[in-house]
Amino acid sequence: MKLFVYYLLTIPAFALAQSEYEISGIEMFNQDLQKTAEGIIYVSSQPFHWSENDFIILGGTLAGGTLLFMADNDINNFFKRNHSKIATRWARIGSNYGEPLTVVSLTAALYIFGIVTGDDWTRETAVILTSALIPAGAIQTISKLSAGRARPYMELGKDDFKFWRKGEDYYSFVSGHTLVAMSTSLVLAKRIKNNYASTILFGVAGLCAWSRMYLNNHFSSDVFLGSALSFATVFAAFSAHSQNATQAKNKESVKYVFNTGFNRIGFQIYF
Structure with a gap:
């Protein structure tokens, strides 16, 4: 009889303890969706919270972009004069790394793996990638549509801009492939925190x-500003992730734990 009563008391207590710590896949997805939305809003609103130092960095970035803009035609001509079969093969490989499909597939794979295995690291990495790339992609889309800059292969020169000009041939400013590649490598490098991995990741992004300049798809200023945009959004996404982690830790500062043993049930509060 005592044993029967023990099991009656133990099973509900164990179930309650389990429910405190186990989260279903749907709940994890909903939490991550909220974190992603918060991250996107955080990244998008950062310019409204910039410090004086941030504006100095912005000024330096624009100055660097302007200097490259002045040299765009010369740099483009250099690449056109220096082509080879081997270099072209490598350029195509590098360009594929910056394809939107590449990062979407990678992000989806990381997230699905994280959900299935319960691995927080991969899920969080996917959330950070998404939080960085969606605002960056929106900015890049607006810039290429509004600037209407002709691509180098159109042979119209570096100065050919036309406001809201449609067509892929006029979407040179800024480089979306570079933005995707740099963002992906930067996020993974900061998450993996390994010098060898970082070298490979930034090498592929580089x-x-x-490749975007070699294949005559972008001018050097397009590539430079695409890279700068990736750094800005990725660092902001990591800042948002840190804030979410801190808030989650504070919420978990009080824990209720059920302990069971022979002829006893324990209830503990940690704070």
């Missing part, structure tokens, strides 16, 4: 940036 290959993509070079």
